[in-house]
Amino acid sequence: MEKVMVKGTEAIGEAAIRAGCRHFFGYPITPQSELPEYMSKRLPEVDGVFLQTESEVATVNMLYGAACTGTRVMTSTSSPGFSLMMEGVSYIACAQLPAVFVNVVRGGPGLGDIQPAQGDYWQATKGGGHGDYKLITLAPSTVQEAVDLTVLAFDLADKYRNPALILADGLLGQMMEPVVFPDFRDLSTLPDHSSWAMTGAKGRKPHLITSFDIDPYVLEKMNLVLVEKYKEIEKKEIRWEEYKTEDANIVITAFGTIGRIAKSVVDMARKDGIKVGLFRPITVWPFPYEPLEKLADKVDMFFDVEMNMGQMLEDVLISIKGRKPVKFYSRMGGVVPTPNEIYEALKKEIGR
């Protein structure tokens, strides 16, 4: 397998094309503009469609339209842009349409800055748009993982007819790493959506794709269909990584790029004879509650590290159920902590 050196944003774009995505609608916003730029160059080469939209609001609705025809479609944006898409994300989730989003998270709230952050965890995993819905949310920590999860995002979106989100951050988007790309997906092998997609009512009853019903009892039934689907996804699709947890006394919990920084912290601590391990959720929705809970039997303490005010921390606390202490360290505003800073904070907590 040939390894190529490539930037995170562009790697995601190439992975999407190889996964069979031929339609990209997007609006430039730092720090992810290289992704639409890449797609604008690359998609015409594979007979695809790139369209720079007038706004993120238009973008998400173009995704809605393209997904209605059963097409593999993607957009990418950064935090304020994703906020603008929230209305449409709720509609797409309710209409049970497959679409893939990439949010290269930057410092916030508000206009924030253009540096890496993780302040959109709640928006990604707990809603953000209106109503009861869930996004399949994948949080890569390396460029290679971003490639693999992008392909997975399309497959999961198609399988469950649900929007999927790559929750990255500015660090992952901007860094270059060697990656191995998957082969190009044979488009004829993509899932058949003819049973529901809008393709013209030839010789059949019309397909109607909507996200509403005026009768509350009918709408509730539709809500329950979604609930059942989410339960199935929670059961089948949790993914996580454990690193040196077998004999650990302390487990660091961290997702995305800070999960990768935390890996260095584990190695630093081990050198000093402190048995630290790492638990890194890869799916942040569905969150790997049970695998994390299992660790509570074995370790003395958890140390949650994030680049936000403690958003995944709530899911960690739900997992641990108060059985072991959970300490927390964070940086915000687009500040990325060094392994040293995190290690010093950890040592302070354990009196070393």
Next chain:
Amino acid sequence: MQVIYKKPEALGEKEFTYCPGCHHGIIHRLVAEVVDELGIREKTLVVAPIGCSVFAYQFFNMDGTVAPHGRAPAVATGIKRSRPDLMVFTYQGDGDLAAIGTAEIIHAANRGEKITTIFVNNAIYGMTGGQMAPTTLLGMKTTTTPYGRKAENDGYPMHMCEFLKEAKGVAYLARTKVTTPQDVEKTKKAIKKAFLAQINELGFGMVEILSTCPTNWGIDPITSMKWLEENMIPEYPLGVFVDKVGDEK
């Protein structure tokens, strides 16, 4: 016995749910007749809006969806760009198209998006209960302009055809009404041309149709027609603003 007048195939079985005297029913039928005559029902998709015509997708015998408030042109763009072989039309009211969805309609038109828009202008918000629309006339009383619309507070009535005619991507653009049989015929021709603009891949096509809202105007259907003629026509002159389709051969 020879059938000379029947329900278009492009209309479904469901009965219209519109108020008495509302013009949505006439306009739905005209769209359906055009779709039948062009023989495109099996590849035509409807994008319904928010507002009174939110249920439009239920009345047409074709695939359909409902866009979020004002976003129908973006949804239609996504459909058309992913399946250029399909015909797609949006059906939008004045609140939907000229207020919350202004950006989407302007950009779809300016890109020359190969979609068709049926724009129903009744100068008021219908489903939400008679509030001011961008197209509400000066002096007109609504539930949010109880003293009448004033330019200094509420701005001026929006003229969408006049705005959009400047967009180079527009292939057909007309404003009509359906208050007389002659107007109904003219409107049907305009709708057909707006679809032909799409079929012939010329660009964006839109027909703005002036319409009544007896319920929210608070007057009976007959008086509503008269009110439309006397008050809306001076503000919104009828006519063809752009026509790159040409005459039918």
